[in-house]
Amino acid sequence: MVEPRIDELTGRETMGHDFDGIEELNNPMPRWWLISFYLLIIWGIGYTIAYPAWPMISGATKGLLGYSTRGEVAADITAHAAANAELVTALLAQDMDDFDPQSDLHRYAAARGGAVFRAQCSQCHGAGAAGGEGYPNLLDNDWLWGGSLEDVAYSIRHGIRNQTDDDARYSEMPAFKDILEAEQIAAIAAFIPTLPQADWESEAGVLFTDNCASCHGDLGTGDRELGAPNLADALWLYGGDQETLVETITYSRFGVMPAWGQRLSEEDVRAVATYVHALGGGE
Template identity: 65%
Template sequence: MSKGKTDDVTGTDTTGHSWDGIEELNTPLPRWWLWTLYLCIIWGILYTIAYPAWPMVSGATKGVLGWSTRANVAAEITAHEGKNADLVAQLLATDMDVLPASADLNRYAVARGGAVFRANCSQCHGSGAAGAKGYPNLLDDDWLWGGDMAEIEYTVRHGIRNEQDDDARYSQMPAFGEMLEKDEITAVVEHVVSLSNADFDAQLAETGAVVYADNCAACHGEAGLGDRSQGAPNLADAIWLYGGDREALTETVKNARFGVMPAWGPRLTEADVRAVSAYVHSLGGGE
Protein backbone atom coordinates (compact mmCIF):
# COMPACT_ATOMS: atom_id res chain seq x y z
CA MET A 1 0.00 0.00 0.00
CA SER A 2 1.67 3.14 -1.11
CA LYS A 3 0.69 6.58 0.02
CA GLY A 4 -0.75 8.75 -2.69
CA LYS A 5 0.22 12.34 -3.20
CA THR A 6 -0.36 14.86 -0.45
CA ASP A 7 -2.54 17.87 -1.03
CA ASP A 8 -0.59 21.07 -0.34
CA VAL A 9 -3.44 23.13 1.09
CA THR A 10 -5.00 20.65 3.49
CA GLY A 11 -2.07 18.37 4.14
CA THR A 12 -4.36 15.44 3.44
CA ASP A 13 -3.41 12.52 1.23
CA THR A 14 -5.14 12.24 -2.10
CA THR A 15 -6.60 9.11 -3.60
CA GLY A 16 -4.73 9.73 -6.81
CA HIS A 17 -8.00 10.27 -8.64
CA SER A 18 -7.69 13.35 -10.78
CA TRP A 19 -10.30 14.77 -13.08
CA ASP A 20 -9.98 18.05 -14.91
CA GLY A 21 -7.26 19.13 -12.50
CA ILE A 22 -9.36 18.38 -9.42
CA GLU A 23 -7.93 15.80 -7.07
CA GLU A 24 -9.91 13.75 -4.63
CA LEU A 25 -8.76 13.88 -1.01
CA ASN A 26 -8.51 10.63 0.87
CA THR A 27 -9.92 10.65 4.39
CA PRO A 28 -9.87 6.95 5.16
CA LEU A 29 -12.91 5.33 6.69
CA PRO A 30 -12.20 3.32 9.83
CA ARG A 31 -11.87 -0.25 8.78
CA TRP A 32 -14.29 -1.49 11.44
CA TRP A 33 -17.05 0.38 9.62
CA LEU A 34 -16.27 -1.81 6.61
CA TRP A 35 -16.49 -4.93 8.77
CA THR A 36 -19.77 -3.65 10.15
CA LEU A 37 -21.07 -3.39 6.60
CA TYR A 38 -19.98 -6.95 5.79
CA LEU A 39 -21.54 -8.13 9.04
CA CYS A 40 -24.82 -6.46 8.12
CA ILE A 41 -24.76 -8.16 4.71
CA ILE A 42 -24.21 -11.55 6.32
CA TRP A 43 -26.93 -10.78 8.86
CA GLY A 44 -29.26 -9.80 6.04
CA ILE A 45 -28.70 -13.03 4.18
CA LEU A 46 -29.19 -15.14 7.31
CA TYR A 47 -32.32 -13.14 8.10
CA THR A 48 -33.89 -13.89 4.74
CA ILE A 49 -33.17 -17.57 5.31
CA ALA A 50 -34.60 -17.56 8.82
CA TYR A 51 -37.70 -15.47 8.15
CA PRO A 52 -40.28 -15.23 5.34
CA ALA A 53 -38.65 -13.08 2.68
CA TRP A 54 -38.22 -13.96 -0.97
CA PRO A 55 -41.30 -13.54 -3.16
CA MET A 56 -41.92 -16.62 -5.25
CA VAL A 57 -44.65 -17.47 -7.75
CA SER A 58 -47.20 -18.73 -5.23
CA GLY A 59 -46.12 -16.80 -2.13
CA ALA A 60 -43.00 -15.86 -0.23
CA THR A 61 -40.44 -18.30 1.15
CA LYS A 62 -41.50 -19.50 4.60
CA GLY A 63 -38.18 -19.17 6.41
CA VAL A 64 -36.60 -21.93 8.45
CA LEU A 65 -37.85 -20.58 11.80
CA GLY A 66 -41.46 -21.01 10.69
CA TRP A 67 -42.37 -17.52 11.89
CA SER A 68 -45.77 -16.28 10.74
CA THR A 69 -47.73 -13.16 11.71
CA ARG A 70 -50.96 -14.98 10.94
CA ALA A 71 -50.07 -17.77 13.35
CA ASN A 72 -48.98 -15.21 15.94
CA VAL A 73 -52.31 -13.42 15.77
CA ALA A 74 -54.17 -16.71 16.04
CA ALA A 75 -52.04 -17.63 19.06
CA GLU A 76 -52.66 -14.24 20.66
CA ILE A 77 -56.41 -14.54 20.13
CA THR A 78 -56.36 -18.03 21.65
CA ALA A 79 -54.33 -16.72 24.58
CA HIS A 80 -56.80 -13.89 25.20
CA GLU A 81 -59.74 -16.27 24.90
CA GLY A 82 -58.03 -18.44 27.49
CA LYS A 83 -57.67 -15.43 29.80
CA ASN A 84 -61.33 -14.56 29.29
CA ALA A 85 -62.59 -18.14 29.76
CA ASP A 86 -63.70 -17.45 33.33
CA LEU A 87 -65.63 -14.34 32.35
CA VAL A 88 -67.29 -16.16 29.46
CA ALA A 89 -68.33 -19.00 31.78
CA GLN A 90 -69.79 -16.45 34.19
CA LEU A 91 -71.58 -14.66 31.37
CA LEU A 92 -73.17 -17.96 30.26
CA ALA A 93 -74.21 -18.80 33.81
CA THR A 94 -75.59 -15.40 34.82
CA ASP A 95 -79.26 -14.55 34.44
CA MET A 96 -79.40 -11.73 31.90
CA ASP A 97 -81.77 -9.67 34.02
CA VAL A 98 -79.23 -9.30 36.82
CA LEU A 99 -76.20 -8.89 34.55
CA PRO A 100 -76.01 -5.05 34.85
CA ALA A 101 -75.77 -5.44 38.63
CA SER A 102 -72.41 -7.24 38.48
CA ALA A 103 -70.22 -4.38 37.33
CA ASP A 104 -67.08 -6.22 36.16
CA LEU A 105 -68.94 -8.89 34.23
CA ASN A 106 -71.24 -6.29 32.67
CA ARG A 107 -68.22 -4.21 31.59
CA TYR A 108 -66.78 -7.27 29.87
CA ALA A 109 -70.13 -8.12 28.24
CA VAL A 110 -70.66 -4.56 26.98
CA ALA A 111 -67.13 -4.35 25.57
CA ARG A 112 -67.45 -7.72 23.88
CA GLY A 113 -70.96 -6.86 22.68
CA GLY A 114 -69.69 -3.63 21.16
CA ALA A 115 -67.29 -5.60 18.98
CA VAL A 116 -70.04 -8.06 18.00
CA PHE A 117 -72.36 -5.15 17.20
CA ARG A 118 -69.86 -3.37 14.98
CA ALA A 119 -69.19 -6.57 13.04
CA ASN A 120 -72.77 -7.83 12.66
CA CYS A 121 -75.36 -5.15 13.42
CA SER A 122 -73.86 -1.82 12.33
CA GLN A 123 -74.62 -2.49 8.65
CA CYS A 124 -78.32 -1.74 9.33
CA HIS A 125 -78.43 -0.04 12.72
CA GLY A 126 -75.38 2.16 12.07
CA SER A 127 -72.01 2.12 13.86
CA GLY A 128 -73.42 4.48 16.48
CA ALA A 129 -76.62 2.39 16.79
CA ALA A 130 -78.67 5.42 15.74
CA GLY A 131 -80.45 3.41 13.03
CA ALA A 132 -81.87 4.87 9.83
CA LYS A 133 -85.23 5.02 8.08
CA GLY A 134 -86.71 1.56 8.55
CA TYR A 135 -83.94 0.47 10.93
CA PRO A 136 -84.76 1.28 14.53
CA ASN A 137 -82.65 3.68 16.57
CA LEU A 138 -81.36 1.65 19.54
CA LEU A 139 -80.32 4.71 21.57
CA ASP A 140 -83.80 5.98 22.37
CA ASP A 141 -86.43 4.75 24.82
CA ASP A 142 -88.92 3.58 22.19
CA TRP A 143 -89.08 -0.20 21.61
CA LEU A 144 -91.28 -2.05 19.17
CA TRP A 145 -90.98 -5.41 20.92
CA GLY A 146 -89.77 -4.43 24.36
CA GLY A 147 -86.57 -3.01 25.75
CA ASP A 148 -85.72 -4.99 28.84
CA MET A 149 -82.78 -7.37 28.77
CA ALA A 150 -84.83 -10.49 28.14
CA GLU A 151 -86.82 -8.96 25.26
CA ILE A 152 -83.70 -7.57 23.60
CA GLU A 153 -82.00 -10.93 23.92
CA TYR A 154 -85.05 -12.67 22.40
CA THR A 155 -85.07 -10.25 19.46
CA VAL A 156 -81.36 -10.75 18.85
CA ARG A 157 -81.63 -14.51 19.09
CA HIS A 158 -84.71 -15.05 16.92
CA GLY A 159 -84.92 -11.93 14.79
CA ILE A 160 -87.99 -10.34 13.26
CA ARG A 161 -90.20 -11.55 10.37
CA ASN A 162 -87.58 -13.95 9.02
CA GLU A 163 -88.12 -17.37 7.50
CA GLN A 164 -85.23 -19.10 9.23
CA ASP A 165 -86.45 -19.08 12.79
CA ASP A 166 -89.89 -20.40 13.73
CA ASP A 167 -89.75 -18.38 16.94
CA ALA A 168 -88.98 -15.11 15.16
CA ARG A 169 -91.09 -12.17 16.22
CA TYR A 170 -93.86 -11.86 13.67
CA SER A 171 -96.65 -9.42 12.94
CA GLN A 172 -97.95 -7.90 9.77
CA MET A 173 -99.92 -4.74 9.16
CA PRO A 174 -102.42 -5.04 6.29
CA ALA A 175 -101.97 -2.82 3.25
CA PHE A 176 -105.02 -0.56 3.69
CA GLY A 177 -104.67 0.92 0.22
CA GLU A 178 -107.05 -1.74 -1.10
CA MET A 179 -109.36 -1.76 1.90
CA LEU A 180 -110.04 1.93 2.51
CA GLU A 181 -111.16 4.76 0.31
CA LYS A 182 -108.71 7.48 -0.52
CA ASP A 183 -110.40 10.12 1.66
CA GLU A 184 -110.66 7.64 4.50
CA ILE A 185 -106.91 7.22 4.35
CA THR A 186 -106.38 10.98 4.31
CA ALA A 187 -108.64 11.26 7.35
CA VAL A 188 -106.98 8.47 9.33
CA VAL A 189 -103.57 9.93 8.58
CA GLU A 190 -104.77 13.28 9.94
CA HIS A 191 -105.96 11.49 13.08
CA VAL A 192 -102.57 9.83 13.56
CA VAL A 193 -100.86 13.18 13.10
CA SER A 194 -103.13 14.65 15.75
CA LEU A 195 -101.91 12.11 18.30
CA SER A 196 -98.44 13.61 18.52
CA ASN A 197 -98.67 16.97 16.76
CA ALA A 198 -100.54 20.12 17.78
CA ASP A 199 -100.80 21.32 14.19
CA PHE A 200 -103.68 19.40 12.49
CA ASP A 201 -107.09 19.77 10.81
CA ALA A 202 -109.52 19.05 13.68
CA GLN A 203 -112.53 18.25 11.52
CA LEU A 204 -110.64 15.84 9.29
CA ALA A 205 -109.03 14.21 12.31
CA GLU A 206 -112.42 13.66 13.88
CA THR A 207 -113.55 11.77 10.76
CA GLY A 208 -110.27 9.88 10.84
CA ALA A 209 -110.81 8.89 14.47
CA VAL A 210 -113.80 6.79 13.41
CA VAL A 211 -111.80 5.09 10.67
CA TYR A 212 -108.98 4.55 13.18
CA ALA A 213 -111.26 2.98 15.77
CA ASP A 214 -112.61 0.54 13.19
CA ASN A 215 -109.36 -0.47 11.48
CA CYS A 216 -106.29 0.39 13.57
CA ALA A 217 -107.16 0.43 17.26
CA ALA A 218 -107.13 -3.38 17.51
CA CYS A 219 -103.36 -3.38 17.24
CA HIS A 220 -102.23 0.18 17.90
CA GLY A 221 -104.64 0.72 20.80
CA GLU A 222 -107.45 3.22 21.14
CA ALA A 223 -105.11 6.00 22.20
CA GLY A 224 -102.50 4.94 19.63
CA LEU A 225 -99.98 3.85 22.27
CA GLY A 226 -99.11 0.68 20.36
CA ASP A 227 -98.77 -2.89 21.60
CA ARG A 228 -95.40 -4.45 22.20
CA SER A 229 -96.78 -7.97 22.33
CA GLN A 230 -97.41 -7.76 18.60
CA GLY A 231 -94.79 -5.19 17.68
CA ALA A 232 -97.35 -2.48 16.94
CA PRO A 233 -95.61 0.90 17.13
CA ASN A 234 -96.62 3.68 19.46
CA LEU A 235 -98.22 6.36 17.23
CA ALA A 236 -98.48 9.00 19.93
CA ASP A 237 -94.78 9.59 20.57
CA ALA A 238 -92.12 11.67 18.85
CA ILE A 239 -90.38 8.73 17.19
CA TRP A 240 -91.15 7.54 13.66
CA LEU A 241 -89.38 4.60 12.10
CA TYR A 242 -90.52 5.44 8.55
CA GLY A 243 -91.20 9.15 8.99
CA GLY A 244 -94.05 11.00 10.71
CA ASP A 245 -95.17 13.50 8.06
CA ARG A 246 -98.46 13.06 6.19
CA GLU A 247 -96.80 11.77 3.03
CA ALA A 248 -94.85 9.05 4.82
CA LEU A 249 -97.85 8.07 6.92
CA THR A 250 -100.06 7.80 3.83
CA GLU A 251 -97.47 5.53 2.25
CA THR A 252 -97.39 3.41 5.40
CA VAL A 253 -101.17 3.11 5.65
CA LYS A 254 -101.58 2.29 1.95
CA ASN A 255 -98.83 -0.26 1.50
CA ALA A 256 -97.82 -1.22 5.05
CA ARG A 257 -94.21 -1.86 6.09
CA PHE A 258 -92.37 -5.13 6.59
CA GLY A 259 -89.08 -4.68 8.39
CA VAL A 260 -86.95 -7.81 8.69
CA MET A 261 -84.13 -8.76 11.03
CA PRO A 262 -82.18 -12.02 10.82
CA ALA A 263 -82.08 -14.50 13.67
CA TRP A 264 -78.64 -14.21 15.27
CA GLY A 265 -78.97 -17.23 17.55
CA PRO A 266 -77.71 -19.68 14.90
CA ARG A 267 -75.01 -17.30 13.62
CA LEU A 268 -73.36 -16.08 16.80
CA THR A 269 -72.05 -17.98 19.79
CA GLU A 270 -74.21 -18.02 22.89
CA ALA A 271 -71.76 -15.70 24.63
CA ASP A 272 -71.89 -13.24 21.73
CA VAL A 273 -75.70 -13.19 21.72
CA ARG A 274 -75.69 -12.39 25.42
CA ALA A 275 -72.90 -9.84 25.06
CA VAL A 276 -74.50 -7.94 22.19
CA SER A 277 -77.81 -7.90 24.06
CA ALA A 278 -76.06 -6.38 27.07
CA TYR A 279 -74.40 -3.84 24.77
CA VAL A 280 -77.69 -2.74 23.18
CA HIS A 281 -79.26 -2.57 26.63
CA SER A 282 -76.44 -0.25 27.79
CA LEU A 283 -76.86 2.32 25.02
CA GLY A 284 -79.37 4.47 26.85
CA GLY A 285 -82.79 2.91 26.17
CA GLY A 286 -82.45 -0.28 28.21
CA GLU A 287 -85.39 -0.86 30.53
Protein backbone atom coordinates (compact mmCIF):
# COMPACT_ATOMS: atom_id res chain seq x y z
CA MET A 1 0.00 0.00 0.00
CA VAL A 2 1.33 3.39 -0.97
CA GLU A 3 1.72 5.69 1.97
CA PRO A 4 0.00 9.05 1.59
CA ARG A 5 2.31 12.00 1.30
CA ILE A 6 1.96 15.72 1.90
CA ASP A 7 1.36 17.77 -1.20
CA GLU A 8 4.05 20.46 -1.36
CA LEU A 9 1.85 23.08 -3.04
CA THR A 10 -1.19 22.85 -0.74
CA GLY A 11 0.31 21.25 2.33
CA ARG A 12 -2.54 18.69 2.42
CA GLU A 13 -2.27 14.95 2.65
CA THR A 14 -2.88 13.02 -0.56
CA MET A 15 -5.00 9.88 -0.96
CA GLY A 16 -1.85 7.81 -1.48
CA HIS A 17 -2.28 6.94 -5.14
CA ASP A 18 -1.77 8.63 -8.46
CA PHE A 19 -3.01 8.23 -12.03
CA ASP A 20 -0.42 9.08 -14.64
CA GLY A 21 1.18 11.43 -12.18
CA ILE A 22 -2.09 12.99 -11.05
CA GLU A 23 -2.71 12.76 -7.31
CA GLU A 24 -5.92 13.32 -5.35
CA LEU A 25 -5.96 15.47 -2.25
CA ASN A 26 -7.63 14.13 0.86
CA ASN A 27 -9.90 17.16 1.29
CA PRO A 28 -12.77 17.02 3.76
CA MET A 29 -16.36 17.00 2.37
CA PRO A 30 -18.00 20.42 2.08
CA ARG A 31 -19.86 21.30 5.28
CA TRP A 32 -23.12 21.97 3.39
CA TRP A 33 -22.95 18.47 1.88
CA LEU A 34 -22.36 16.83 5.26
CA ILE A 35 -25.24 18.76 6.85
CA SER A 36 -27.55 17.75 3.98
CA PHE A 37 -26.45 14.13 4.25
CA TYR A 38 -27.14 13.92 7.99
CA LEU A 39 -30.47 15.70 7.60
CA LEU A 40 -31.50 13.15 4.97
CA ILE A 41 -30.58 10.31 7.32
CA ILE A 42 -32.74 11.88 10.04
CA TRP A 43 -35.57 12.41 7.54
CA GLY A 44 -35.32 8.79 6.35
CA ILE A 45 -35.55 7.45 9.91
CA GLY A 46 -38.53 9.69 10.58
CA TYR A 47 -40.21 8.55 7.37
CA THR A 48 -39.88 4.87 8.29
CA ILE A 49 -41.43 5.64 11.69
CA ALA A 50 -44.32 7.70 10.30
CA TYR A 51 -45.19 5.57 7.24
CA PRO A 52 -45.35 1.82 6.47
CA ALA A 53 -41.83 0.73 5.74
CA TRP A 54 -40.14 -2.25 7.36
CA PRO A 55 -41.20 -5.72 6.16
CA MET A 56 -42.17 -8.07 8.98
CA ILE A 57 -43.24 -11.74 9.03
CA SER A 58 -46.93 -11.18 8.18
CA GLY A 59 -46.81 -7.65 6.83
CA ALA A 60 -45.02 -4.33 7.11
CA THR A 61 -44.83 -1.85 9.96
CA LYS A 62 -47.96 0.33 9.91
CA GLY A 63 -46.34 3.65 10.68
CA LEU A 64 -47.53 6.19 13.23
CA LEU A 65 -49.69 7.98 10.64
CA GLY A 66 -51.42 4.76 9.56
CA TYR A 67 -51.21 5.76 5.90
CA SER A 68 -51.98 3.18 3.22
CA THR A 69 -52.01 3.56 -0.57
CA ARG A 70 -54.63 0.81 -0.70
CA GLY A 71 -56.69 2.74 1.79
CA GLU A 72 -56.36 5.85 -0.34
CA VAL A 73 -57.53 3.94 -3.41
CA ALA A 74 -60.42 2.42 -1.43
CA ALA A 75 -61.46 5.90 -0.31
CA ASP A 76 -61.37 7.13 -3.91
CA ILE A 77 -63.50 4.18 -5.03
CA THR A 78 -66.00 4.82 -2.23
CA ALA A 79 -66.20 8.49 -3.18
CA HIS A 80 -66.69 7.60 -6.84
CA ALA A 81 -69.43 5.11 -5.97
CA ALA A 82 -71.21 7.68 -3.83
CA ALA A 83 -71.04 10.27 -6.61
CA ASN A 84 -72.63 7.84 -9.09
CA ALA A 85 -75.06 6.16 -6.70
CA GLU A 86 -78.16 7.71 -8.29
CA LEU A 87 -77.06 6.72 -11.80
CA VAL A 88 -76.31 3.17 -10.68
CA THR A 89 -79.74 2.87 -9.05
CA ALA A 90 -81.38 4.15 -12.23
CA LEU A 91 -79.34 1.75 -14.37
CA LEU A 92 -80.40 -1.23 -12.26
CA ALA A 93 -84.05 -0.21 -12.62
CA GLN A 94 -83.82 0.53 -16.36
CA ASP A 95 -85.77 -1.62 -18.81
CA MET A 96 -82.93 -2.63 -21.13
CA ASP A 97 -85.22 -2.96 -24.15
CA ASP A 98 -86.52 0.58 -23.63
CA PHE A 99 -83.24 2.42 -23.14
CA ASP A 100 -83.12 5.93 -24.65
CA PRO A 101 -79.69 6.25 -26.36
CA GLN A 102 -79.89 10.04 -26.03
CA SER A 103 -80.30 10.01 -22.25
CA ASP A 104 -77.61 10.91 -19.72
CA LEU A 105 -78.09 7.47 -18.16
CA HIS A 106 -77.28 5.75 -21.46
CA ARG A 107 -74.17 7.87 -21.92
CA TYR A 108 -73.04 7.04 -18.39
CA ALA A 109 -73.68 3.31 -18.94
CA ALA A 110 -71.79 3.30 -22.26
CA ALA A 111 -68.80 5.12 -20.74
CA ARG A 112 -68.70 2.77 -17.75
CA GLY A 113 -69.20 -0.25 -19.98
CA GLY A 114 -66.31 0.82 -22.20
CA ALA A 115 -63.96 0.66 -19.22
CA VAL A 116 -65.30 -2.78 -18.28
CA PHE A 117 -64.95 -4.01 -21.86
CA ARG A 118 -61.35 -2.90 -22.15
CA ALA A 119 -60.47 -4.56 -18.84
CA GLN A 120 -62.44 -7.81 -19.19
CA CYS A 121 -63.60 -8.45 -22.77
CA SER A 122 -60.99 -7.05 -25.16
CA GLN A 123 -58.62 -9.97 -24.55
CA CYS A 124 -60.94 -12.21 -26.60
CA HIS A 125 -63.08 -9.85 -28.68
CA GLY A 126 -60.24 -7.42 -29.48
CA ALA A 127 -59.68 -3.82 -28.47
CA GLY A 128 -62.06 -2.68 -31.21
CA ALA A 129 -64.56 -5.52 -30.57
CA ALA A 130 -64.00 -6.91 -34.09
CA GLY A 131 -63.32 -10.38 -32.70
CA GLY A 132 -61.18 -13.01 -34.36
CA GLU A 133 -61.25 -16.67 -35.27
CA GLY A 134 -63.48 -18.33 -32.69
CA TYR A 135 -64.34 -15.03 -31.04
CA PRO A 136 -67.47 -13.25 -32.33
CA ASN A 137 -67.32 -9.87 -34.03
CA LEU A 138 -69.48 -7.55 -31.92
CA LEU A 139 -69.65 -4.88 -34.62
CA ASP A 140 -71.89 -6.73 -37.07
CA ASN A 141 -75.54 -7.79 -36.86
CA ASP A 142 -74.90 -11.52 -36.68
CA TRP A 143 -76.03 -12.38 -33.15
CA LEU A 144 -76.43 -16.07 -32.46
CA TRP A 145 -78.80 -15.65 -29.51
CA GLY A 146 -80.21 -12.22 -30.35
CA GLY A 147 -78.73 -8.74 -30.47
CA SER A 148 -81.20 -6.70 -28.45
CA LEU A 149 -79.85 -4.95 -25.37
CA GLU A 150 -81.54 -7.46 -23.08
CA ASP A 151 -80.27 -10.40 -25.16
CA VAL A 152 -76.71 -9.06 -25.03
CA ALA A 153 -76.95 -8.47 -21.28
CA TYR A 154 -78.23 -12.02 -20.76
CA SER A 155 -75.35 -13.51 -22.77
CA ILE A 156 -72.82 -11.50 -20.76
CA ARG A 157 -74.47 -12.30 -17.45
CA HIS A 158 -74.76 -16.08 -17.94
CA GLY A 159 -72.14 -16.81 -20.61
CA ILE A 160 -72.02 -19.41 -23.36
CA ARG A 161 -71.68 -23.18 -22.92
CA ASN A 162 -69.94 -22.91 -19.55
CA GLN A 163 -70.32 -25.35 -16.67
CA THR A 164 -70.66 -22.76 -13.90
CA ASP A 165 -74.03 -21.16 -14.68
CA ASP A 166 -77.19 -23.22 -15.08
CA ASP A 167 -78.70 -20.45 -17.22
CA ALA A 168 -75.80 -20.23 -19.67
CA ARG A 169 -76.65 -20.14 -23.37
CA TYR A 170 -76.12 -23.67 -24.59
CA SER A 171 -75.95 -25.45 -27.93
CA GLU A 172 -73.85 -28.35 -29.10
CA MET A 173 -73.17 -29.46 -32.64
CA PRO A 174 -72.37 -33.15 -33.06
CA ALA A 175 -69.07 -34.23 -34.57
CA PHE A 176 -70.09 -35.88 -37.84
CA LYS A 177 -66.87 -37.88 -38.17
CA ASP A 178 -68.72 -40.85 -36.63
CA ILE A 179 -71.98 -40.18 -38.48
CA LEU A 180 -71.06 -39.44 -42.11
CA GLU A 181 -68.38 -40.58 -44.50
CA ALA A 182 -65.58 -38.18 -45.38
CA GLU A 183 -66.96 -37.83 -48.95
CA GLN A 184 -70.39 -36.93 -47.58
CA ILE A 185 -68.90 -34.31 -45.23
CA ALA A 186 -66.95 -32.80 -48.13
CA ALA A 187 -70.14 -32.69 -50.21
CA ILE A 188 -72.04 -30.82 -47.49
CA ALA A 189 -69.11 -28.40 -47.03
CA ALA A 190 -69.22 -27.66 -50.77
CA PHE A 191 -73.02 -27.31 -50.66
CA ILE A 192 -73.20 -24.80 -47.77
CA PRO A 193 -71.72 -21.80 -49.69
CA THR A 194 -74.58 -22.12 -52.21
CA LEU A 195 -77.24 -21.45 -49.55
CA PRO A 196 -79.99 -20.40 -49.60
CA GLN A 197 -80.38 -20.65 -53.40
CA ALA A 198 -79.13 -24.22 -53.50
CA ASP A 199 -79.89 -27.39 -55.45
CA TRP A 200 -81.92 -29.17 -52.82
CA GLU A 201 -82.50 -32.16 -55.07
CA SER A 202 -78.79 -32.93 -55.27
CA GLU A 203 -77.13 -35.58 -53.15
CA ALA A 204 -75.49 -32.87 -51.04
CA GLY A 205 -78.84 -31.10 -50.65
CA VAL A 206 -80.45 -34.31 -49.38
CA LEU A 207 -77.53 -34.86 -46.98
CA PHE A 208 -77.92 -31.34 -45.65
CA THR A 209 -81.68 -31.76 -45.20
CA ASP A 210 -81.27 -35.09 -43.43
CA ASN A 211 -78.41 -34.08 -41.12
CA CYS A 212 -78.30 -30.30 -40.75
CA ALA A 213 -81.74 -28.78 -41.40
CA SER A 214 -83.18 -29.87 -38.04
CA CYS A 215 -80.99 -27.25 -36.35
CA HIS A 216 -79.95 -24.82 -39.09
CA GLY A 217 -83.36 -24.70 -40.77
CA ASP A 218 -84.64 -25.87 -44.12
CA LEU A 219 -82.84 -23.02 -45.89
CA GLY A 220 -79.81 -23.00 -43.59
CA THR A 221 -80.72 -19.64 -42.09
CA GLY A 222 -80.23 -20.84 -38.52
CA ASP A 223 -82.35 -20.97 -35.38
CA ARG A 224 -81.67 -18.66 -32.44
CA GLU A 225 -83.73 -20.77 -30.07
CA LEU A 226 -81.26 -23.59 -30.63
CA GLY A 227 -78.18 -21.43 -30.97
CA ALA A 228 -77.69 -22.66 -34.53
CA PRO A 229 -75.82 -20.18 -36.77
CA ASN A 230 -77.12 -18.82 -40.03
CA LEU A 231 -75.19 -20.63 -42.77
CA ALA A 232 -76.69 -18.59 -45.61
CA ASP A 233 -74.86 -15.33 -44.90
CA ALA A 234 -71.21 -14.42 -45.43
CA LEU A 235 -70.30 -14.25 -41.73
CA TRP A 236 -68.26 -17.12 -40.33
CA LEU A 237 -66.88 -17.49 -36.83
CA TYR A 238 -64.19 -19.99 -37.78
CA GLY A 239 -64.03 -19.46 -41.55
CA GLY A 240 -66.18 -20.37 -44.53
CA ASP A 241 -63.65 -21.92 -46.90
CA GLN A 242 -63.95 -25.58 -47.90
CA GLU A 243 -61.16 -26.83 -45.66
CA THR A 244 -62.47 -25.03 -42.56
CA LEU A 245 -66.06 -26.14 -43.20
CA VAL A 246 -64.93 -29.75 -43.51
CA GLU A 247 -63.06 -29.44 -40.20
CA THR A 248 -66.08 -27.83 -38.51
CA ILE A 249 -68.51 -30.50 -39.72
CA THR A 250 -66.08 -33.32 -38.93
CA TYR A 251 -65.08 -32.33 -35.42
CA SER A 252 -67.67 -29.71 -34.43
CA ARG A 253 -67.01 -26.47 -32.52
CA PHE A 254 -67.64 -25.74 -28.87
CA GLY A 255 -66.66 -22.21 -27.89
CA VAL A 256 -67.09 -21.25 -24.25
CA MET A 257 -67.68 -17.82 -22.71
CA PRO A 258 -67.57 -17.37 -18.91
CA ALA A 259 -70.58 -16.22 -16.94
CA TRP A 260 -69.60 -12.65 -16.21
CA GLY A 261 -72.52 -12.21 -13.82
CA GLN A 262 -70.44 -14.25 -11.38
CA ARG A 263 -67.49 -11.84 -11.69
CA LEU A 264 -69.06 -8.45 -12.36
CA SER A 265 -71.73 -6.50 -10.56
CA GLU A 266 -75.14 -6.32 -12.22
CA GLU A 267 -74.61 -2.65 -13.01
CA ASP A 268 -71.33 -3.50 -14.77
CA VAL A 269 -73.06 -6.26 -16.76
CA ARG A 270 -75.72 -3.79 -17.88
CA ALA A 271 -73.12 -1.13 -18.59
CA VAL A 272 -70.92 -3.33 -20.79
CA ALA A 273 -74.01 -4.61 -22.62
CA THR A 274 -74.95 -1.00 -23.32
CA TYR A 275 -71.44 -0.25 -24.58
CA VAL A 276 -71.35 -3.29 -26.87
CA HIS A 277 -74.81 -2.54 -28.23
CA ALA A 278 -73.84 1.08 -28.87
CA LEU A 279 -70.87 0.02 -31.01
CA GLY A 280 -73.33 -0.43 -33.86
CA GLY A 281 -73.64 -4.20 -34.07
CA GLY A 282 -76.62 -4.58 -31.78
CA GLU A 283 -80.07 -4.98 -33.25
